[in-house]
């Protein structure tokens with residue numbers, strides 16, 4: 634695993650993946666989306682990186698080959714780059730190289746992933762990590778300050794890592810680098826912090842179970 638850059642000016646995360654998730658990540662048995670969330674957290678979290686390294690050196694064969702379990706080569710960097718791409722896509726940009734051809738920026742922007750309207754104050758970029766199951770959803774989610782997602786439950790696991798901003802739900806308050814993991818027993822209504830947009834990498838398995846007409850419409854529109 635590449636050594637992540639330091640994160641000057643930011644405290645280390647206070648919410649970590651469950652120990653079982655770290656072990657399964659190291660063993661390569663986490664679902665692709667959940668693995669992407671854990672790998673993203675590791676970029677922010679020295680203590681979990683140390684834990685994984687310790688496991689690698691003492692855990693023998695099951696932990697000796699973390700890189701393939703981690704992600705396909707460059708997948709995380711590509712996912713992170715999508716954030717930057719989306720941020721600049723609407724503005725003047727240098728020519729975009731596509732399959733060896735330099736395209737005008739305006740055309741290149743059509744090829745770049747874009748934030749799509751998902752609901753009031755909510756936008757998303759859909760990611761398709763290699764190896765993801767059909768029932769898995771992996772999104773970059775951007776929620777405007779103070780906005781809430783519809784209250785919903787789950788039919789499978791959900792894992793999220795905050796990339797910027799923060800959110801609060803009934804399980805706690807989460808900021809940059811923090812991981813929130815829930816299962817089918819959880820029902821929650823995440824609310825973005827008021828100071829800046831909350832951008833999360835979020836992955837979940839199986840349909841959500843929204844309650845009420847608007848949340849269900851939200852689900853139907855977005856294939857959630």
Ligand SMILES: [Zn+2]
Pocket residue numbers: 646648649650674678680681682
């Ligand atoms: Zn951690």
